[in-house]
Amino acid sequence: MLYKADILAICPVAKAAIVDAMVDEGYKGAWERFGVTTPVAQAKFMGQIVHESANLTRLEEKLRYSAKRLCEVWPKRFKSEAMAQPFAFNPQALANKVYGGRLGNDKPGDGYRYRGRGLKQTTGKYNYGQAGKELGLDLVAQPDLLLHANIGFLSGLAYWKEFIGAKAETASVKEITKIVNGGYNGLADRENATERAEDVLSYGTYEREILTETALELLDPGRIVIRELKKGSKGIDVRLLQAQLVELGNTISIDGDFGVNTTNALKEFQVQNELEANGIYDSKTRNALQLSLQEQRLAADPTTTHQAPDLQPEQPPSLPDFPLEAALSLTANIVIGAHGDIMGVNEVQPEKLTKIKRYATVLWGQIKDLGESRETAVALTNLETAIMWATKSVARQAEKHGA
Missing domain, CATH: 1.10.101.10 (PGBD-like superfamily/PGBD)
Structure with a gap:
């Protein structure tokens, strides 16, 4: 889960609507749903979408280029400024020229109709269809849905799940950039990476590396010295x-x-x-x-619910007495009060396990902030035990119901 502060620390100029959408979907379990949960994976994901979306400010591809720039970006398509001139500062004509007849675009106008949209800049009818299947939406019939910040964010996660997945843990930023954009300069519509201008290639790759490093420092608590x-x-x-x-x-x-x-x-x-x-x-x-x-x-969490009083334990679980006792007790009470006794007295609903783990992650970071001590070691052990029982409870129910 990335909160507003996390996103703004990575990208201070991000548009409020995009930040709010990412937080909103995060509360609903989007990061867990698409398997982007570790600091490494989240950092590399953020490094890519921040670049693709012009620092989280744009949900639609910029297609307004000068004739000179078109020759630099698409050297195969435009061998001279004279050839590029009709498409300069003409997004519709340009998109139909460079995207037409490929990426699943098989009808006149498809190039512009399925231009880059969303935080990942999904491009082409085929890719719109794939993203739509993952999200349960008909993006081919309604491509402008990707201009909604929530859907634009989810489409990026859907792409990541399908094409990056577990590779995020070990692949370099350069390797992931190649997968995401077909090259190293952040422009998804490049046809041949070897023909890209060297300064653009260096800029795009460098920017992603810096963004990823910044995100990783922020998302991995152990990397920031207290x-x-x-x-x-x-x-x-x-x-x-x-x-x-x-x-x-x-x-x-x-x-x-x-x-x-x-x-x-x-x-x-x-x-x-x-x-x-x-x-x-x-x-x-x-x-x-x-x-x-x-x-x-x-x-602010819209998914927070409360169990009936008879499902709540009389007392919250015992936790060590140290400076963050109030925060620890607050989190423990919410986990217990909202989801039943996670130590196995009451069953944990499968759909609640994600939230329990999310609260536990926040709590874990708070405990780690206190440094190494006997008390923090005990607290972390208690937290691990609670999550273990919650996971076992869900597994028991799945087995009982034949899931």
Whole structure:
């Protein structure tokens, strides 16, 4: 699950509608549904779609090029600027020229009708059909559905599941770029990678590598060193802090530079939470911020439900007493209250297992933030045990019902 802060830290200029759609579908289990769940896979996925969608700002392919640029992008198609001139700044004519008669496009106008759309820039009638099958939509008949941010995001995940899948864990960014775009420069419509301009090829590959590295640092908690942040601090952890403050309602820039605006925003948060308003991101402020994010995210989760009172245990499970006790108790209560006793007293519904694991992932990160100690080791062991029983409960039910 990627939350608003995660996405904005990776891509600060992302359009709000696209970010909201990604978070909304994430709450519904989209990442789990399509098997993009590890930090490595999510980072590589983000590196690709951020590039494809012009930093999460566009759901439709840009097809307005000068004649000179057309010769650079499609050297086989346009051998001179004179040949390219009729298609310069003419999206419809250009799409029909470069996509017509291929990618499943078999009728006049199909090139433009099935131009790149969605966060992955799905292109061609065949690929529209494949994405539609995975999503249960007739995208061939209704191609503009991919311009809806939610569907545009899901189409990217559907593509990833079919063509990348487990390869995401070991394949290089360059190898994945080749699969996604047919080359290394981020332009899906290139026919022959060896004929692409060297500067464009280098730019496209480099950009994906940087985006992927940034995403991986943010999505893999172990890669960010937990440190005290204050005015003058710089780095990926500052960027994430800024994005989290934005998720909580602030309007500061996400630039990785702890300046005056970040200091003031943090002071405001500290005052609201009855902390010393020193503008320093210390352990107490970090714990309070994580708790606030957790409460807001769980309140926003549209899939959160509550079991009848008789299915709720009298007391939440015992957890160690340490600085994040409030956040730990909150998560434990929601897991137990919403899904029944996951230790096996009550059955866990299969469709709820994904959410339990999602809460556990958040909780795991919070515990790890506390560092190595006997208490955190006990907490992690308890969490692993709870998830094991939840998984076994689902397996038992499947066996009982012959699933």
